[in-house]
Amino acid sequence: MAKTTKTVEEMSIWEDAHQMLRKAERDGIETAWDRLEQQTPHCKFGESGVCCRICTMGPCRISKKAPLGVCGADADVIVARNFGRFLAGGAAGHSDHGRDCIEAFHAVAHGKTKDYHIQDSKKMLRIAEELGIATENRELLDVAKDLADKFFDSFGSKHEEVCFINRVPEKQQENWKNLGIMPRGVDREITEMMHRTHMGCDNDASNTMLQAARMCLGDGWAGSMIATEVSDILFGTPSPRKAQVNLGVLKKDQVNILVHGHNPIVSEKILEAVNEQELIDLAKTKGAKGINLAGLCCTGNELMMRQGIPMAGNHLMTELAIITGAVEIIVVDYQCIMPSLVQVGNCYHTKMITTADKAKFTGAEHVKFEMHNGMEQARKVVRMAIERYGMRNQDRVEIPGEPVDIMTGFSNEALLDALGGSLTPLIDAIKAGKIRGVVGIVGCNNPKYKHDYCNVNLTRELIKKDILVIVTGCVTTAAGKAGLLVPESIEQAGPGLREICGSLGIPPVIHMGSCVDNARILQLAALLANEIGVAISDLPLAASSPEWYSEKAATIGTYAVASGIYTHLGHPPNITGSPIVTNLALSGLDDLVGACFGIEPDPFKAAELINERIKAKRKGLGLEE
Ligand code: SF4
Ligand code: MSK
Structure with a gap:
């Protein structure tokens, strides 16, 4: 080794x-x-x-010596096809997660589960009305049935657009229609991408990339957006609350359970189970002081946003969390779970529990969670963790550091509340140059970078420049550990941002959730654009994924760009072998959709790049740079 x-x-x-x-x-x-x-x-x-x-x-x-494949495909065609399929993987991941959420919602609506409930009926009714579903004088569950069907409709062979398209500013919708990239059914776009990239189909790189944009828009404005909205309906819309981050959230004298993956359907039930007195008492009979639940990656974000459950770490901390020797069980659903976790767990007493048939891991134990048995399965898993506490070798336990405090829970609803009910104070602050722009920093870790170096430094640099930062996914933990997710971090912000966030009592870096919750940022961008009466591409906005690794991150970047948001990446996807695809990504898309990608591994230079973009957009709106 x-x-x-x-x-x-x-x-x-x-x-x-x-x-x-x-x-x-x-x-x-x-x-x-x-x-x-x-x-x-x-x-x-x-x-x-x-x-x-x-x-x-x-x-x-493809090489200089052999510039064409056996069929005659050149580098541009091959790169476009490969990248199209790469993005399809990301779109499928988010959107299948969204479908699982709808299935849970459908089961609730049809009375097929006692384990899941509608927690935010106000939001459900608001969305039903937004989507043209009658709500007056109707039973809540009847409305829910129609809304679940409406959501399912956005996945199949639709001729018309996905359901949340009306949230997109009209100017943008027109642009997408003209380009032929208006997303239809989520699954349809993914399937069409797979079809187009079969041998002998779409052999025009630019054309393949336009379909990539359409498919990713389907993910952003439907697959992911539906996942977020349904999760809020079923588990509650997040509101500001305190939480803690880093490995110090694990407890030496308690049963430690980690939840890892993406969907709150499993983790919310585990949370309920760890709070049941009978199970807490059982843990005590085994010598533990209690049961401690902590999150990893995006499942951690979901639980932290809604319930204030502590976050043990982001992507590159997942192996290290097990190396503490203090984790009895790691419960996973899907996405971003390294298969190595099973082997690392085997070196201690840590068992991985898989919960979804679509994500089994050799060496893990499978406890299948379904709509009708979520609670029962959650209790079973917690009991297994309690049993394993006795197998822990306390001499091998080492839990580093003290947890860091953070503030989380900024759904758009919560942000609007913090702003006093309307976007006007935010727009006024943007116009006055106190907040010069808004940037979403999202995504992953990648061992090719010094872990979290770029995530943290880019965030710090941007807030210094009076740019409000929104974080999701694994960047959240980075910003949290750096002390940037608390109101006190306004001290590190520029004077304008410090003044505005200080008066609102919010941090200059706002946590908006998990990977699928990037849809919240899309919605916020659309709300701002609609309020000002411009397209999203006219706004002083940007996105960044400095340390990304996953197909999903590339899909998020592509839907952000296609929606008109300039997007920085720390390194390019595997497209540099094609001049057509590379040029399209780095500049050509700007002419088509009003935004493009920028590549820069150095976070300080990236902050400058983003700042230049924000300046240009401010100038375009007639505002001081
Ligand atoms: Fe080679 Fe087949 Fe790819 Fe053509 S489609 S480049 S023949 S592998
Ligand atoms: S978990 S996609 S490593 S953010 Fe959403 Fe983190 Fe990136 Fe996975």
Whole structure:
């Protein structure tokens, strides 16, 4: 087993990570950093996107010596097809998560579950009315049945647009119609992307990329947006609350359960179970002082946003959380769960529990969660964790650091409340240049970067420039650990942002949720554009994913750009082998949809890039830069 040659300080900016990486070394555990070194250097054909495995006349690799595949496809076609399929993976991930949410909602509406309920009926009725469903003098569950059907409709073979398209500013809708990228059914767009990229179909790179934009818009304005809205209806719309982050949230004298993945359907039931007195008493009979639940990645974000449950760590902290030796069980659903967690768990007493048939892991135990048995299964999992507490070797336990306080829970509804019920104070602050722009920093970790270095430094640089930052996904934990998610961090902001956030009592960095909750940022952008009477692409907005790794992150970036939001990425996707696709991403899209991608690995230079964009947009609106 080859270990990385990097020092722990080169691997991560965090002390809790350093401590666990040193423990990994002592305990003989391999981590993602070690495996990255084993995989380096990466295949250049794969990196630039010019390796095609779409048919068995190949695989074909494009080079100067062999510029065409066996079928005659060139680098542009191959890159476009590969990237289209890459984005399809991301769109499918978010959207299938959204479908699972609708299935839960459908089961509630039809009385097929006692375990899930409508928690925010006000929001449900508001959305039903928005989507043209009659609500007056009707039973709540009847409205819910129609709304679930309406949501399901957005997934299939629709001829017309997905259901939330009316949220998009008209100017933008016109633009999408003219370009032929108005998203129809979510599944339809994903299927069409797979079809187009079959051998012998869409052999025009730009045309393939337009379909990519349409498919990603379907994810943003339907798959993800529906996931967010239904989760709010079923589990409550988030409101500001306190929580804590880092590995210090684990407890040496309690049963520790980690929830990891994305969908709140499983984690919300686990939360209910850990609060049941009977199970707490059972834990005490085994010598534990109680049961401690903490989150990882986006499931952690969902629980933190709605319930204030602490967050143990982001993507690159997931192996390190187990290395504390203090985790009895890690319960997962899907997405971003490293298969290595099973092996790391085997080096301690940590068991992985899978819950979804679509995401089983060899070596894990499967406890299938369904709508009718969520609570029963959650109790079963918590009992298993309690039983495993006795297997813990306390001599091998090391929990680093003290947790850091954060403020979370900024749904758009909560943000509007903080603003006194209307967007006017935010728009006035933007016009006056006190808030010069708004940037969503989202996404992942990637061991190719020093863990969270870019996420934290970009956030700091932007707030210094009076730019309000919204975080979601794994950037949340980074910003939280850096002390940026508390109102006191206004001290690190520029004078204008400090004044506005100070008067509202909110941090200059606002946590808006998980990966699918980037749809909240889309909706906020649309609300601002509609209020001012411009397109989203006219606003001083940007997005960034400095340390991204996943297909989903690329899909989010693409729907942001296609929606008119300039998007910075720390590194390019595997497209650099195609001049057409690269030029389209870096500039061509600007002419088509009013936004494009920018690539910059250095967070300080990236802040400048983004700032220049914000200046240009402010100027375009006749505002001071
Ligand atoms: Fe090669 Fe063309 Fe087949 Fe791709 S589709 S593997 S380029 S022959
Ligand atoms: S979990 S997609 S590592 S943000 Fe949503 Fe984190 Fe990126 Fe997964």
